[in-house]
Amino acid sequence: MDKFSEKDIVNYVDGEMDSAERNTFEAQLLHNQELQKEVALYRNIKATLQSHVADNRADAQFKNHLASLNKQYFNKQERASAKMRSLPWNKLWYVAAILVVGLLVWAPWNKNLYQQYSNTQMVSFAERGANDRSELQKATDAFNSGDFKKAKEILMPLLNNDQQNDVLRYYLGISQVETNEVKIGRINLSKVALGYSLLKYDATFYVALSYLKEKNESACKEWLHKIPSSASNYNKAQELLKKLN
Amino acid sequence: MAANKIHSDQFYIDGLLANDSRIIKQIYDKFSAKVKRYICNNSGDEDDAGDIFQECLIDLYNQAKYKSLKLTCPFEPFFLLLCKRKWLNQLKKKSVIPVTKNDDGLLNIGEDVFSQADELEEEERQSALYLKMFDKLSERCREIIKLALSDEHQEKIAAQLGVSYGYLRKKKSECLASLIQMIKMEENKSNG
Structure with a gap:
């Protein structure tokens, strides 16, 4: 040869x-x-x-490490308030104009699409038994009662012990998005969305919502388009797409 | 070109590769404020700065791990230049107002820094092309490649996909072969 x-x-x-x-x-x-x-x-x-493209445990750990350091070292709130204070009076007209435009774009009198679509219940896969209050059950209860901060605190160590667990990662991602850690939450959700989990398309939908929460409609649409007609949430995705257009 | 000597700052790269908390923290302590200042002064905010900082560290990590990057110039100007260029590229894409394409007045940047940064950028451009072609493969092929190149045991992956180990290997080389063909065609197109 x-x-x-x-x-x-x-x-x-x-x-x-x-x-x-x-x-x-x-x-x-x-x-x-x-x-x-x-x-x-x-x-x-x-x-x-x-x-x-490929999943690699060490790479994922490295990225998680950076994500947590990023939160420590780059903190947006401080910066935003510093900018506000330094605005001179004669610029206030601009601010007012921007607020009006913002209000029109945001249109709070239309229902907030994010809130309308982000209603997810955590399905408990913990077995209810004698010692019912397992960590997982506590996380489920916190999640379903809307206490995402608590859910996050319980889910985080669980996921750390079981990094391949897409179900934990999915619910942790949602909890993070809900508690304004949108970027980190999205890293977790996209990991599930790009993997081969049963929750793949549920996670895809949530990645889209996380962009919607940040008012990034084009990224939101892009992710919604990834949901194939065979997925159970296809109709929901299409419906949201229509509303966005 | 003479064989380039590895710079003593290589320990930063090794630290990233080993996910060494102490060294990574040192990188954040020393350089995050500088990147933040640069980006906030050039139509960005702190979130943008954080993203750029993180992406550049991941680029370096990937280069070190998969393409055995060796640092032949000092780390600080090299890393800051990467962050700046990445940010400028992003601004260009968003087509925001043109930014002073002055690579930097403050820092005294040597030729070695520029050439290593150029090399890395070229690699990133290539990677982007490979990934674009990868996206054109069938879903099944992408799935197989993604799993076959992960650090999971191949037998386990075959089971996960519901195929035999032999089939997985055969299919994997078929999929990769067609990816290589697509990439070659694309490269010929842009060269010819």
Whole structure:
């Protein structure tokens, strides 16, 4: 064999050739520059896919670590209030004008779409038994009574012990979005949405809502469009899309 | 080009790679305020600054982990330049008012810093193309590649997908082969 296909290259780099195949391949590789380039190209593509597409536990831990530091070091509230104080009086007309425009865009007399669609009950998957008040049950109760701050506090350590648990991650994500940690909540929700969990499209819907909460309608629509007609919440997504248009 | 010597600031990169709390905290302590100031003074707010800061650290981590990045210049000007460029690119995309494309007056930036930053940007551009092509694969292919390249055991993944291990391997190389073909075609198009 003197011409190798892309499949051979993948098999070689991924260590899936038997020794005879590998020997032939490596003999060619030594002086075939074209082949060397192809191997380098696939190595590069693979590295990109590993870092941007595939799940990796260590990477997720690193990102969570940064997310928590970010919260500590970049705090928006302070900045916003500092800006307000420094506004001179003669600029107040602008502020008034912006408020009016903002009011028209926000249109509170229309029902707030986020609130209208963000009503989710946490389904308890804890078994009700003698010691009924398991942590999970407490989280469920807090979530369903709207105490997202408490739900978050209980869910966080549970998820830390069980990082692959998409159900915990989904409800934690929602609790974070509800308690104004929209960005971090969205990281958790998108992780579920991009994975292969049963809650994939529920999470997709919530990612969309998290953008809606930030008034980013185009991102919201983009995520709603990801929900296929086979998903159980397809109609709900379409309905919301219509309202946004 | 002569083999570049690794800069002693490589320990920052190693710290990111090892998810070392002490070093990462040091990075935040030393540089977050500077990035914040720059972005808040250039049509951004603190949230934007936080996002850019985090994204750049993740870029560095990915480069170090998957493309064995070695630092050949001092970390501080390099990292600040990356943050600034990323922010400028974002402003360009949002087509906000043009910003002074002055890479920086305050810092004394050497050639080595620029060339390493350029290299990294080029890598990011390539990655963006690969990912764009990846998105064009069938859903099944994307699913298989995503799982096959994760750090999970391949046998377990096969079971999760409800296929045999042999089938998973065969399908994985098929999917990746068609991805490579698509990428080559796209690269020829832009070169030719």
